Amino acid sequence: MSGSGGHPVVATIAANVWDIQPGVGFVALAMAVAGVAAMGLLWRSTAPQRVEPGPPSMDLGDETPALVDLLTGGFDVDDDAVPATVIDLAARRYIDIDELGGKVTLRVRRASAPARDELTPYEQRVLTHIEQHTIGDTTPADVLTIGPEGVSERWFKSFTREVNQHGQSLGLCHRRFDFEHLAMAWGIVVVAAGPAWLIANLGGRSDDPSDWGSLGNLLVGLALLTGLALVWLAGTISKSNRQTSTEAGRAAAAHWLGVRDHMRSVGEFDDKPAASVAIWDRHLAYATAMGLARTVQRQLPFETEHDRKAWSRATGEWRRVTVRYQSLVPKWGTSPGKVLFEGLLQGAIVGVVAYGAFLVSSGEVDLSDLTDEQQRWVSFGAFAIGVFAAAVFLYCVLKVVLGVSDLFARRTIEGEVVRARILKRGHRLPRIVQWAMYSGNDEQGMSKERNRRRTHHVAIDQGDDDSIVSHVVRSQIYGQVRQGMIVRAVVTPRLGYVREVEVVAAPRRSAASAPTMRHELIDEATGRAGAAIAGSMQSAMSTLEGATDEDGRPILDQVDEDGVTMRERLRESNDQIAALRDDPRLQNTPIAGFLDAFLGADGSPSRAGDDDDDRSPPHTDAGA
Known part of the structure; x- marks a missing residue:
């Protein structure tokens, strides 16, 4: 191959040109295509049967x-x-729905409502959201x-998983993708x-940049792109909440389709x-559930909230407000001194x-020293620069005026925080453009996304204006x-x-505080891990129960320097683990599922020597 020489950047690129033989490229692409076929078979084999x-x-039905x-x-x-x-x-009289002037209103029944224990978890989730x-x-x-987007996605996923669990408990469906399917999917990706x-x-x-377009390189490139598609498919399978049918489920589905x-x-x-x-x-x-009531679906928009359109209770009743994240005031939200x-x-x-x-x-x-023509152009250019600089100077004068006037000025506002957002630079651009601009690392090897400038916005509705300009705040304020x-x-009156x-009243509970249902496979994985470790511990304890020292004394009954036996230490450890499981901060987390499996669903862990509580205290003489 001919050398590239020349510019060092060209030389660097040339040094990294693939030189793949066509036969090798065909093999790589064939393997990738075979992987697509295998993934397709996996997807098809787990699909619900047509009903x-x-x-x-x-x-x-019921x-x-x-x-x-x-x-x-x-x-x-x-x-x-x-x-x-x-x-x-x-329909079941938990709420009433009224419509007046095109506005739909929901009213929660209190005293006259049926018992809440008749509701499924997902029905309670929806009713709680309405009450909030x-x-x-x-x-x-x-x-x-x-x-917002992340909260709504988490809420609906939890709703979906609760519906799935109800269907599974009735024998109508089961998980479409189990651990075995996940292992197969990622195995296909690797192979x-x-x-x-x-x-x-x-x-x-190769050292020739023109070799980038060789047949072997193109085939390997296509194979890599196909591999990326397989990774995406495997990730989709891993996160999927999809179900597949059982015989009872197909019978019920046939009835409801009728x-x-x-x-x-x-x-x-x-x-x-x-x-x-x-x-x-x-x-x-x-x-509505079968997609036949379009008006209902439009009137009950359980969807992600809009960044710029918000509902406020600052006046004691609901009203619609508009939030703006930009102000005409220069340096809005910046310290007057700065x-x-x-x-x-x-x-x-x-x-x-x-x-x-x-x-x-x-x-x-x-x-x-210049010609007349040159003097005219220099004078014109200098005038243009002067006009631009004068405009910038006036802008700086405005900043000085704003800074001086707000340096010691204060005013207090009180209202409801209707929006709290962290906005990234370029957030209005299409996502594909943002990805192109901020993916990868910069020249210093730092992540462009991590170094992307972020601004913290808090919109406070005082109840006197339906158009609100959000305040740009420091991260410390935003965290409060x-x-x-x-x-x-x-706040300062002009720069905001x-x-x-100061927090006057805590927020009402919202979708963000709703319990999150974990993916079923996470629960199963933590449960298996907890059960496996518990089994190993029980085997070890069985071995220790019969273990003695050289003098024939049980190992578990020997005391440490504090006068406490190993058996008692193990009981203390079990009590601490049981208390940890009951910690409210761990509820609905994978750790709680792990501890449930480790300790047992009844919360009564097996303790070493429980059947020997009436034994006499161990000897504590010098030889012990």
């Missing part, structure tokens, strides 16, 4: 609307299940968003993409509003530049507040700099 609809019927959504949606819970559950709660948004007993339906990765890293190199066909042929539910549940009762809930210093320093610099530029443009500077809090903040904040 044919039963005869058209209006007979409602399943909840959320379960019907699962059964008729290919054994996958979708967004229709949540509004369907709301309608079902209304009530003022008095009522709430507008538009308010029932499920928090299919591994050869291409090894060839790309260990294969030959009900759906009948409802669809009648065509009476598409334009029915949520308030018509008073007439249609649970039929409207099931129609603004003053920047204004003085920058103003001095650009002032000198403007003064010098105007001197040149006005002919005060001797340009006799939560969305929904009532706060009292000391938040000097301090």
